[in-house]
Amino acid sequence: MAPIISIRNLTKSYANGFEALKGIDLDVDKGEILALLGPNGAGKTTMISIVCGIVNPSGGQVLVAGHDVVKDFRATRTMIGLVPQELTTDQFETVWNTVSFSRGLHGKKPNPAHIEKVLRDLSLWNKKDNMLRELSGGMKRRVLIAKALSHEPEILFLDEPTAGVDVTLRKDMWRVVERLRESGVTIILTTHYIEEAEEIADRVGVINGGKLLLVEDKTALMTKLGRKQLILELAEPLDELPECFSANGLSLEPDGNRLIYDFDAHSEQESIAALLTRLAAQNIHFKDLSTRQSSLEDIFVALVGGTK
Numbered sequence: 001m002a003p004i005i006s007i008r009n010l011t012k013s014y015a016n017g018f019e020a021l022k023g024i025d026l027d028v029d030k031g032e033i034l035a036l037l038g039p040n041g042a043g044k045t046t047m048i049s050i051v052c053g054i055v056n057p058s059g060g061q062v063l064v065a066g067h068d069v070v071k072d073f074r075a076t077r078t079m080i081g082l083v084p085q086e087l088t089t090d091q092f093e094t095v096w097n098t099v100s101f102s103r104g105l106h107g108k109k110p111n112p113a114h115i116e117k118v119l120r121d122l123s124l125w126n127k128k129d130n131m132l133r134e135l136s137g138g139m140k141r142r143v144l145i146a147k148a149l150s151h152e153p154e155i156l157f158l159d160e161p162t163a164g165v166d167v168t169l170r171k172d173m174w175r176v177v178e179r180l181r182e183s184g185v186t187i188i189l190t191t192h193y194i195e196e197a198e199e200i201a202d203r204v205g206v207i208n209g210g211k212l213l214l215v216e217d218k219t220a221l222m223t224k225l226g227r228k229q230l231i232l233e234l235a236e237p238l239d240e241l242p243e244c245f246s247a248n249g250l251s252l253e254p255d256g257n258r259l260i261y262d263f264d265a266h267s268e269q270e271s272i273a274a275l276l277t278r279l280a281a282q283n284i285h286f287k288d289l290s291t292r293q294s295s296l297e298d299i300f301v302a303l304v305g306g307t308k
Contacts, residue, residue: 010060035197038207081148106151
């Protein structure tokens with residue numbers, strides 16, 4: 001099956017010489033959730049803006065369901081919903097009217113039942129007659145999502161959708177995103193909250209300096225780049241680690257009270273058992289042990305921190 005979004009050698013340069021995107025290649029499959037991670041200025045919003053037809057590319061091609069986003073703008077734009085970072089809403093309009101108007105802007109006929117469903121899904125139904133200026137920041141963010149869903153898009157871009165939103169509202173939004181995915185909507189999410197990617201994404205892309213560093217299945221990425229460690233609290237401190245352990249991923253912390261063992265998750269049971277046996281043979285005993293595994297945030301920091 002062809003990807004619903006196909007990006008090839010996408011570049012964007014500005015008049016001052018700044019290169020926002022440097023040859024991005026990316027395919028997004030229908031129905032998946034892709035999380036794009038990257039620091040401020042990495043190029044995430046620029047890429048989204050090009051796919052949505054808001055910004056023109058300097059080079060390359062973007063296809064949405066086989067349609068070129070530049071040549072077939074009308075066809076692609078009706079398929080896409082965008083939740084921008086900025087809270088851009090008409091403060092003196094009601095929730096119901098602003099969401100209904102957004103549907104009309106995309107050329108869709110009125111459908112009050114759909115608008116009601118969207119508002120109920122986003123816990124906005126009891127606010128439908130409120131003016132936007134009367135809402136909290138978190139509720140205004142939900143209205144932006146409702147506007148993006150008003151015309152029943154096949155693809156939804158969420159650009160920092162939970163910025164400034166409290167934890168409860170953030171988790172509510174995650175549930176909405178999951179229901180959308182179950183209905184077949186393709187979702188591309190940019191976020192600074194890496195736990196969002198860890199919670200809901202199928203794949204994770206890391207952007208930095210206008211380059212796409214990698215795109216991987218989330219679980220495969222954490223298996224491949226994540227570290228697993230065994231921490232042994234020693235019964236008696238060691239002055240130094242016996243030489244026979246120096247070449248197998250075992251290290252002694254400077255205070256001599258803990259051993260740290262980096263191990264392969266695929267062979268952890270056998271390797272840890274063998275290690276403990278060898279330690280006992282050297283009369284090295286421990287009083288406690290624990291394990292630690294890298295999070296997606298650890299992987300992200302390592303990738304971005306090492307890229308200029």
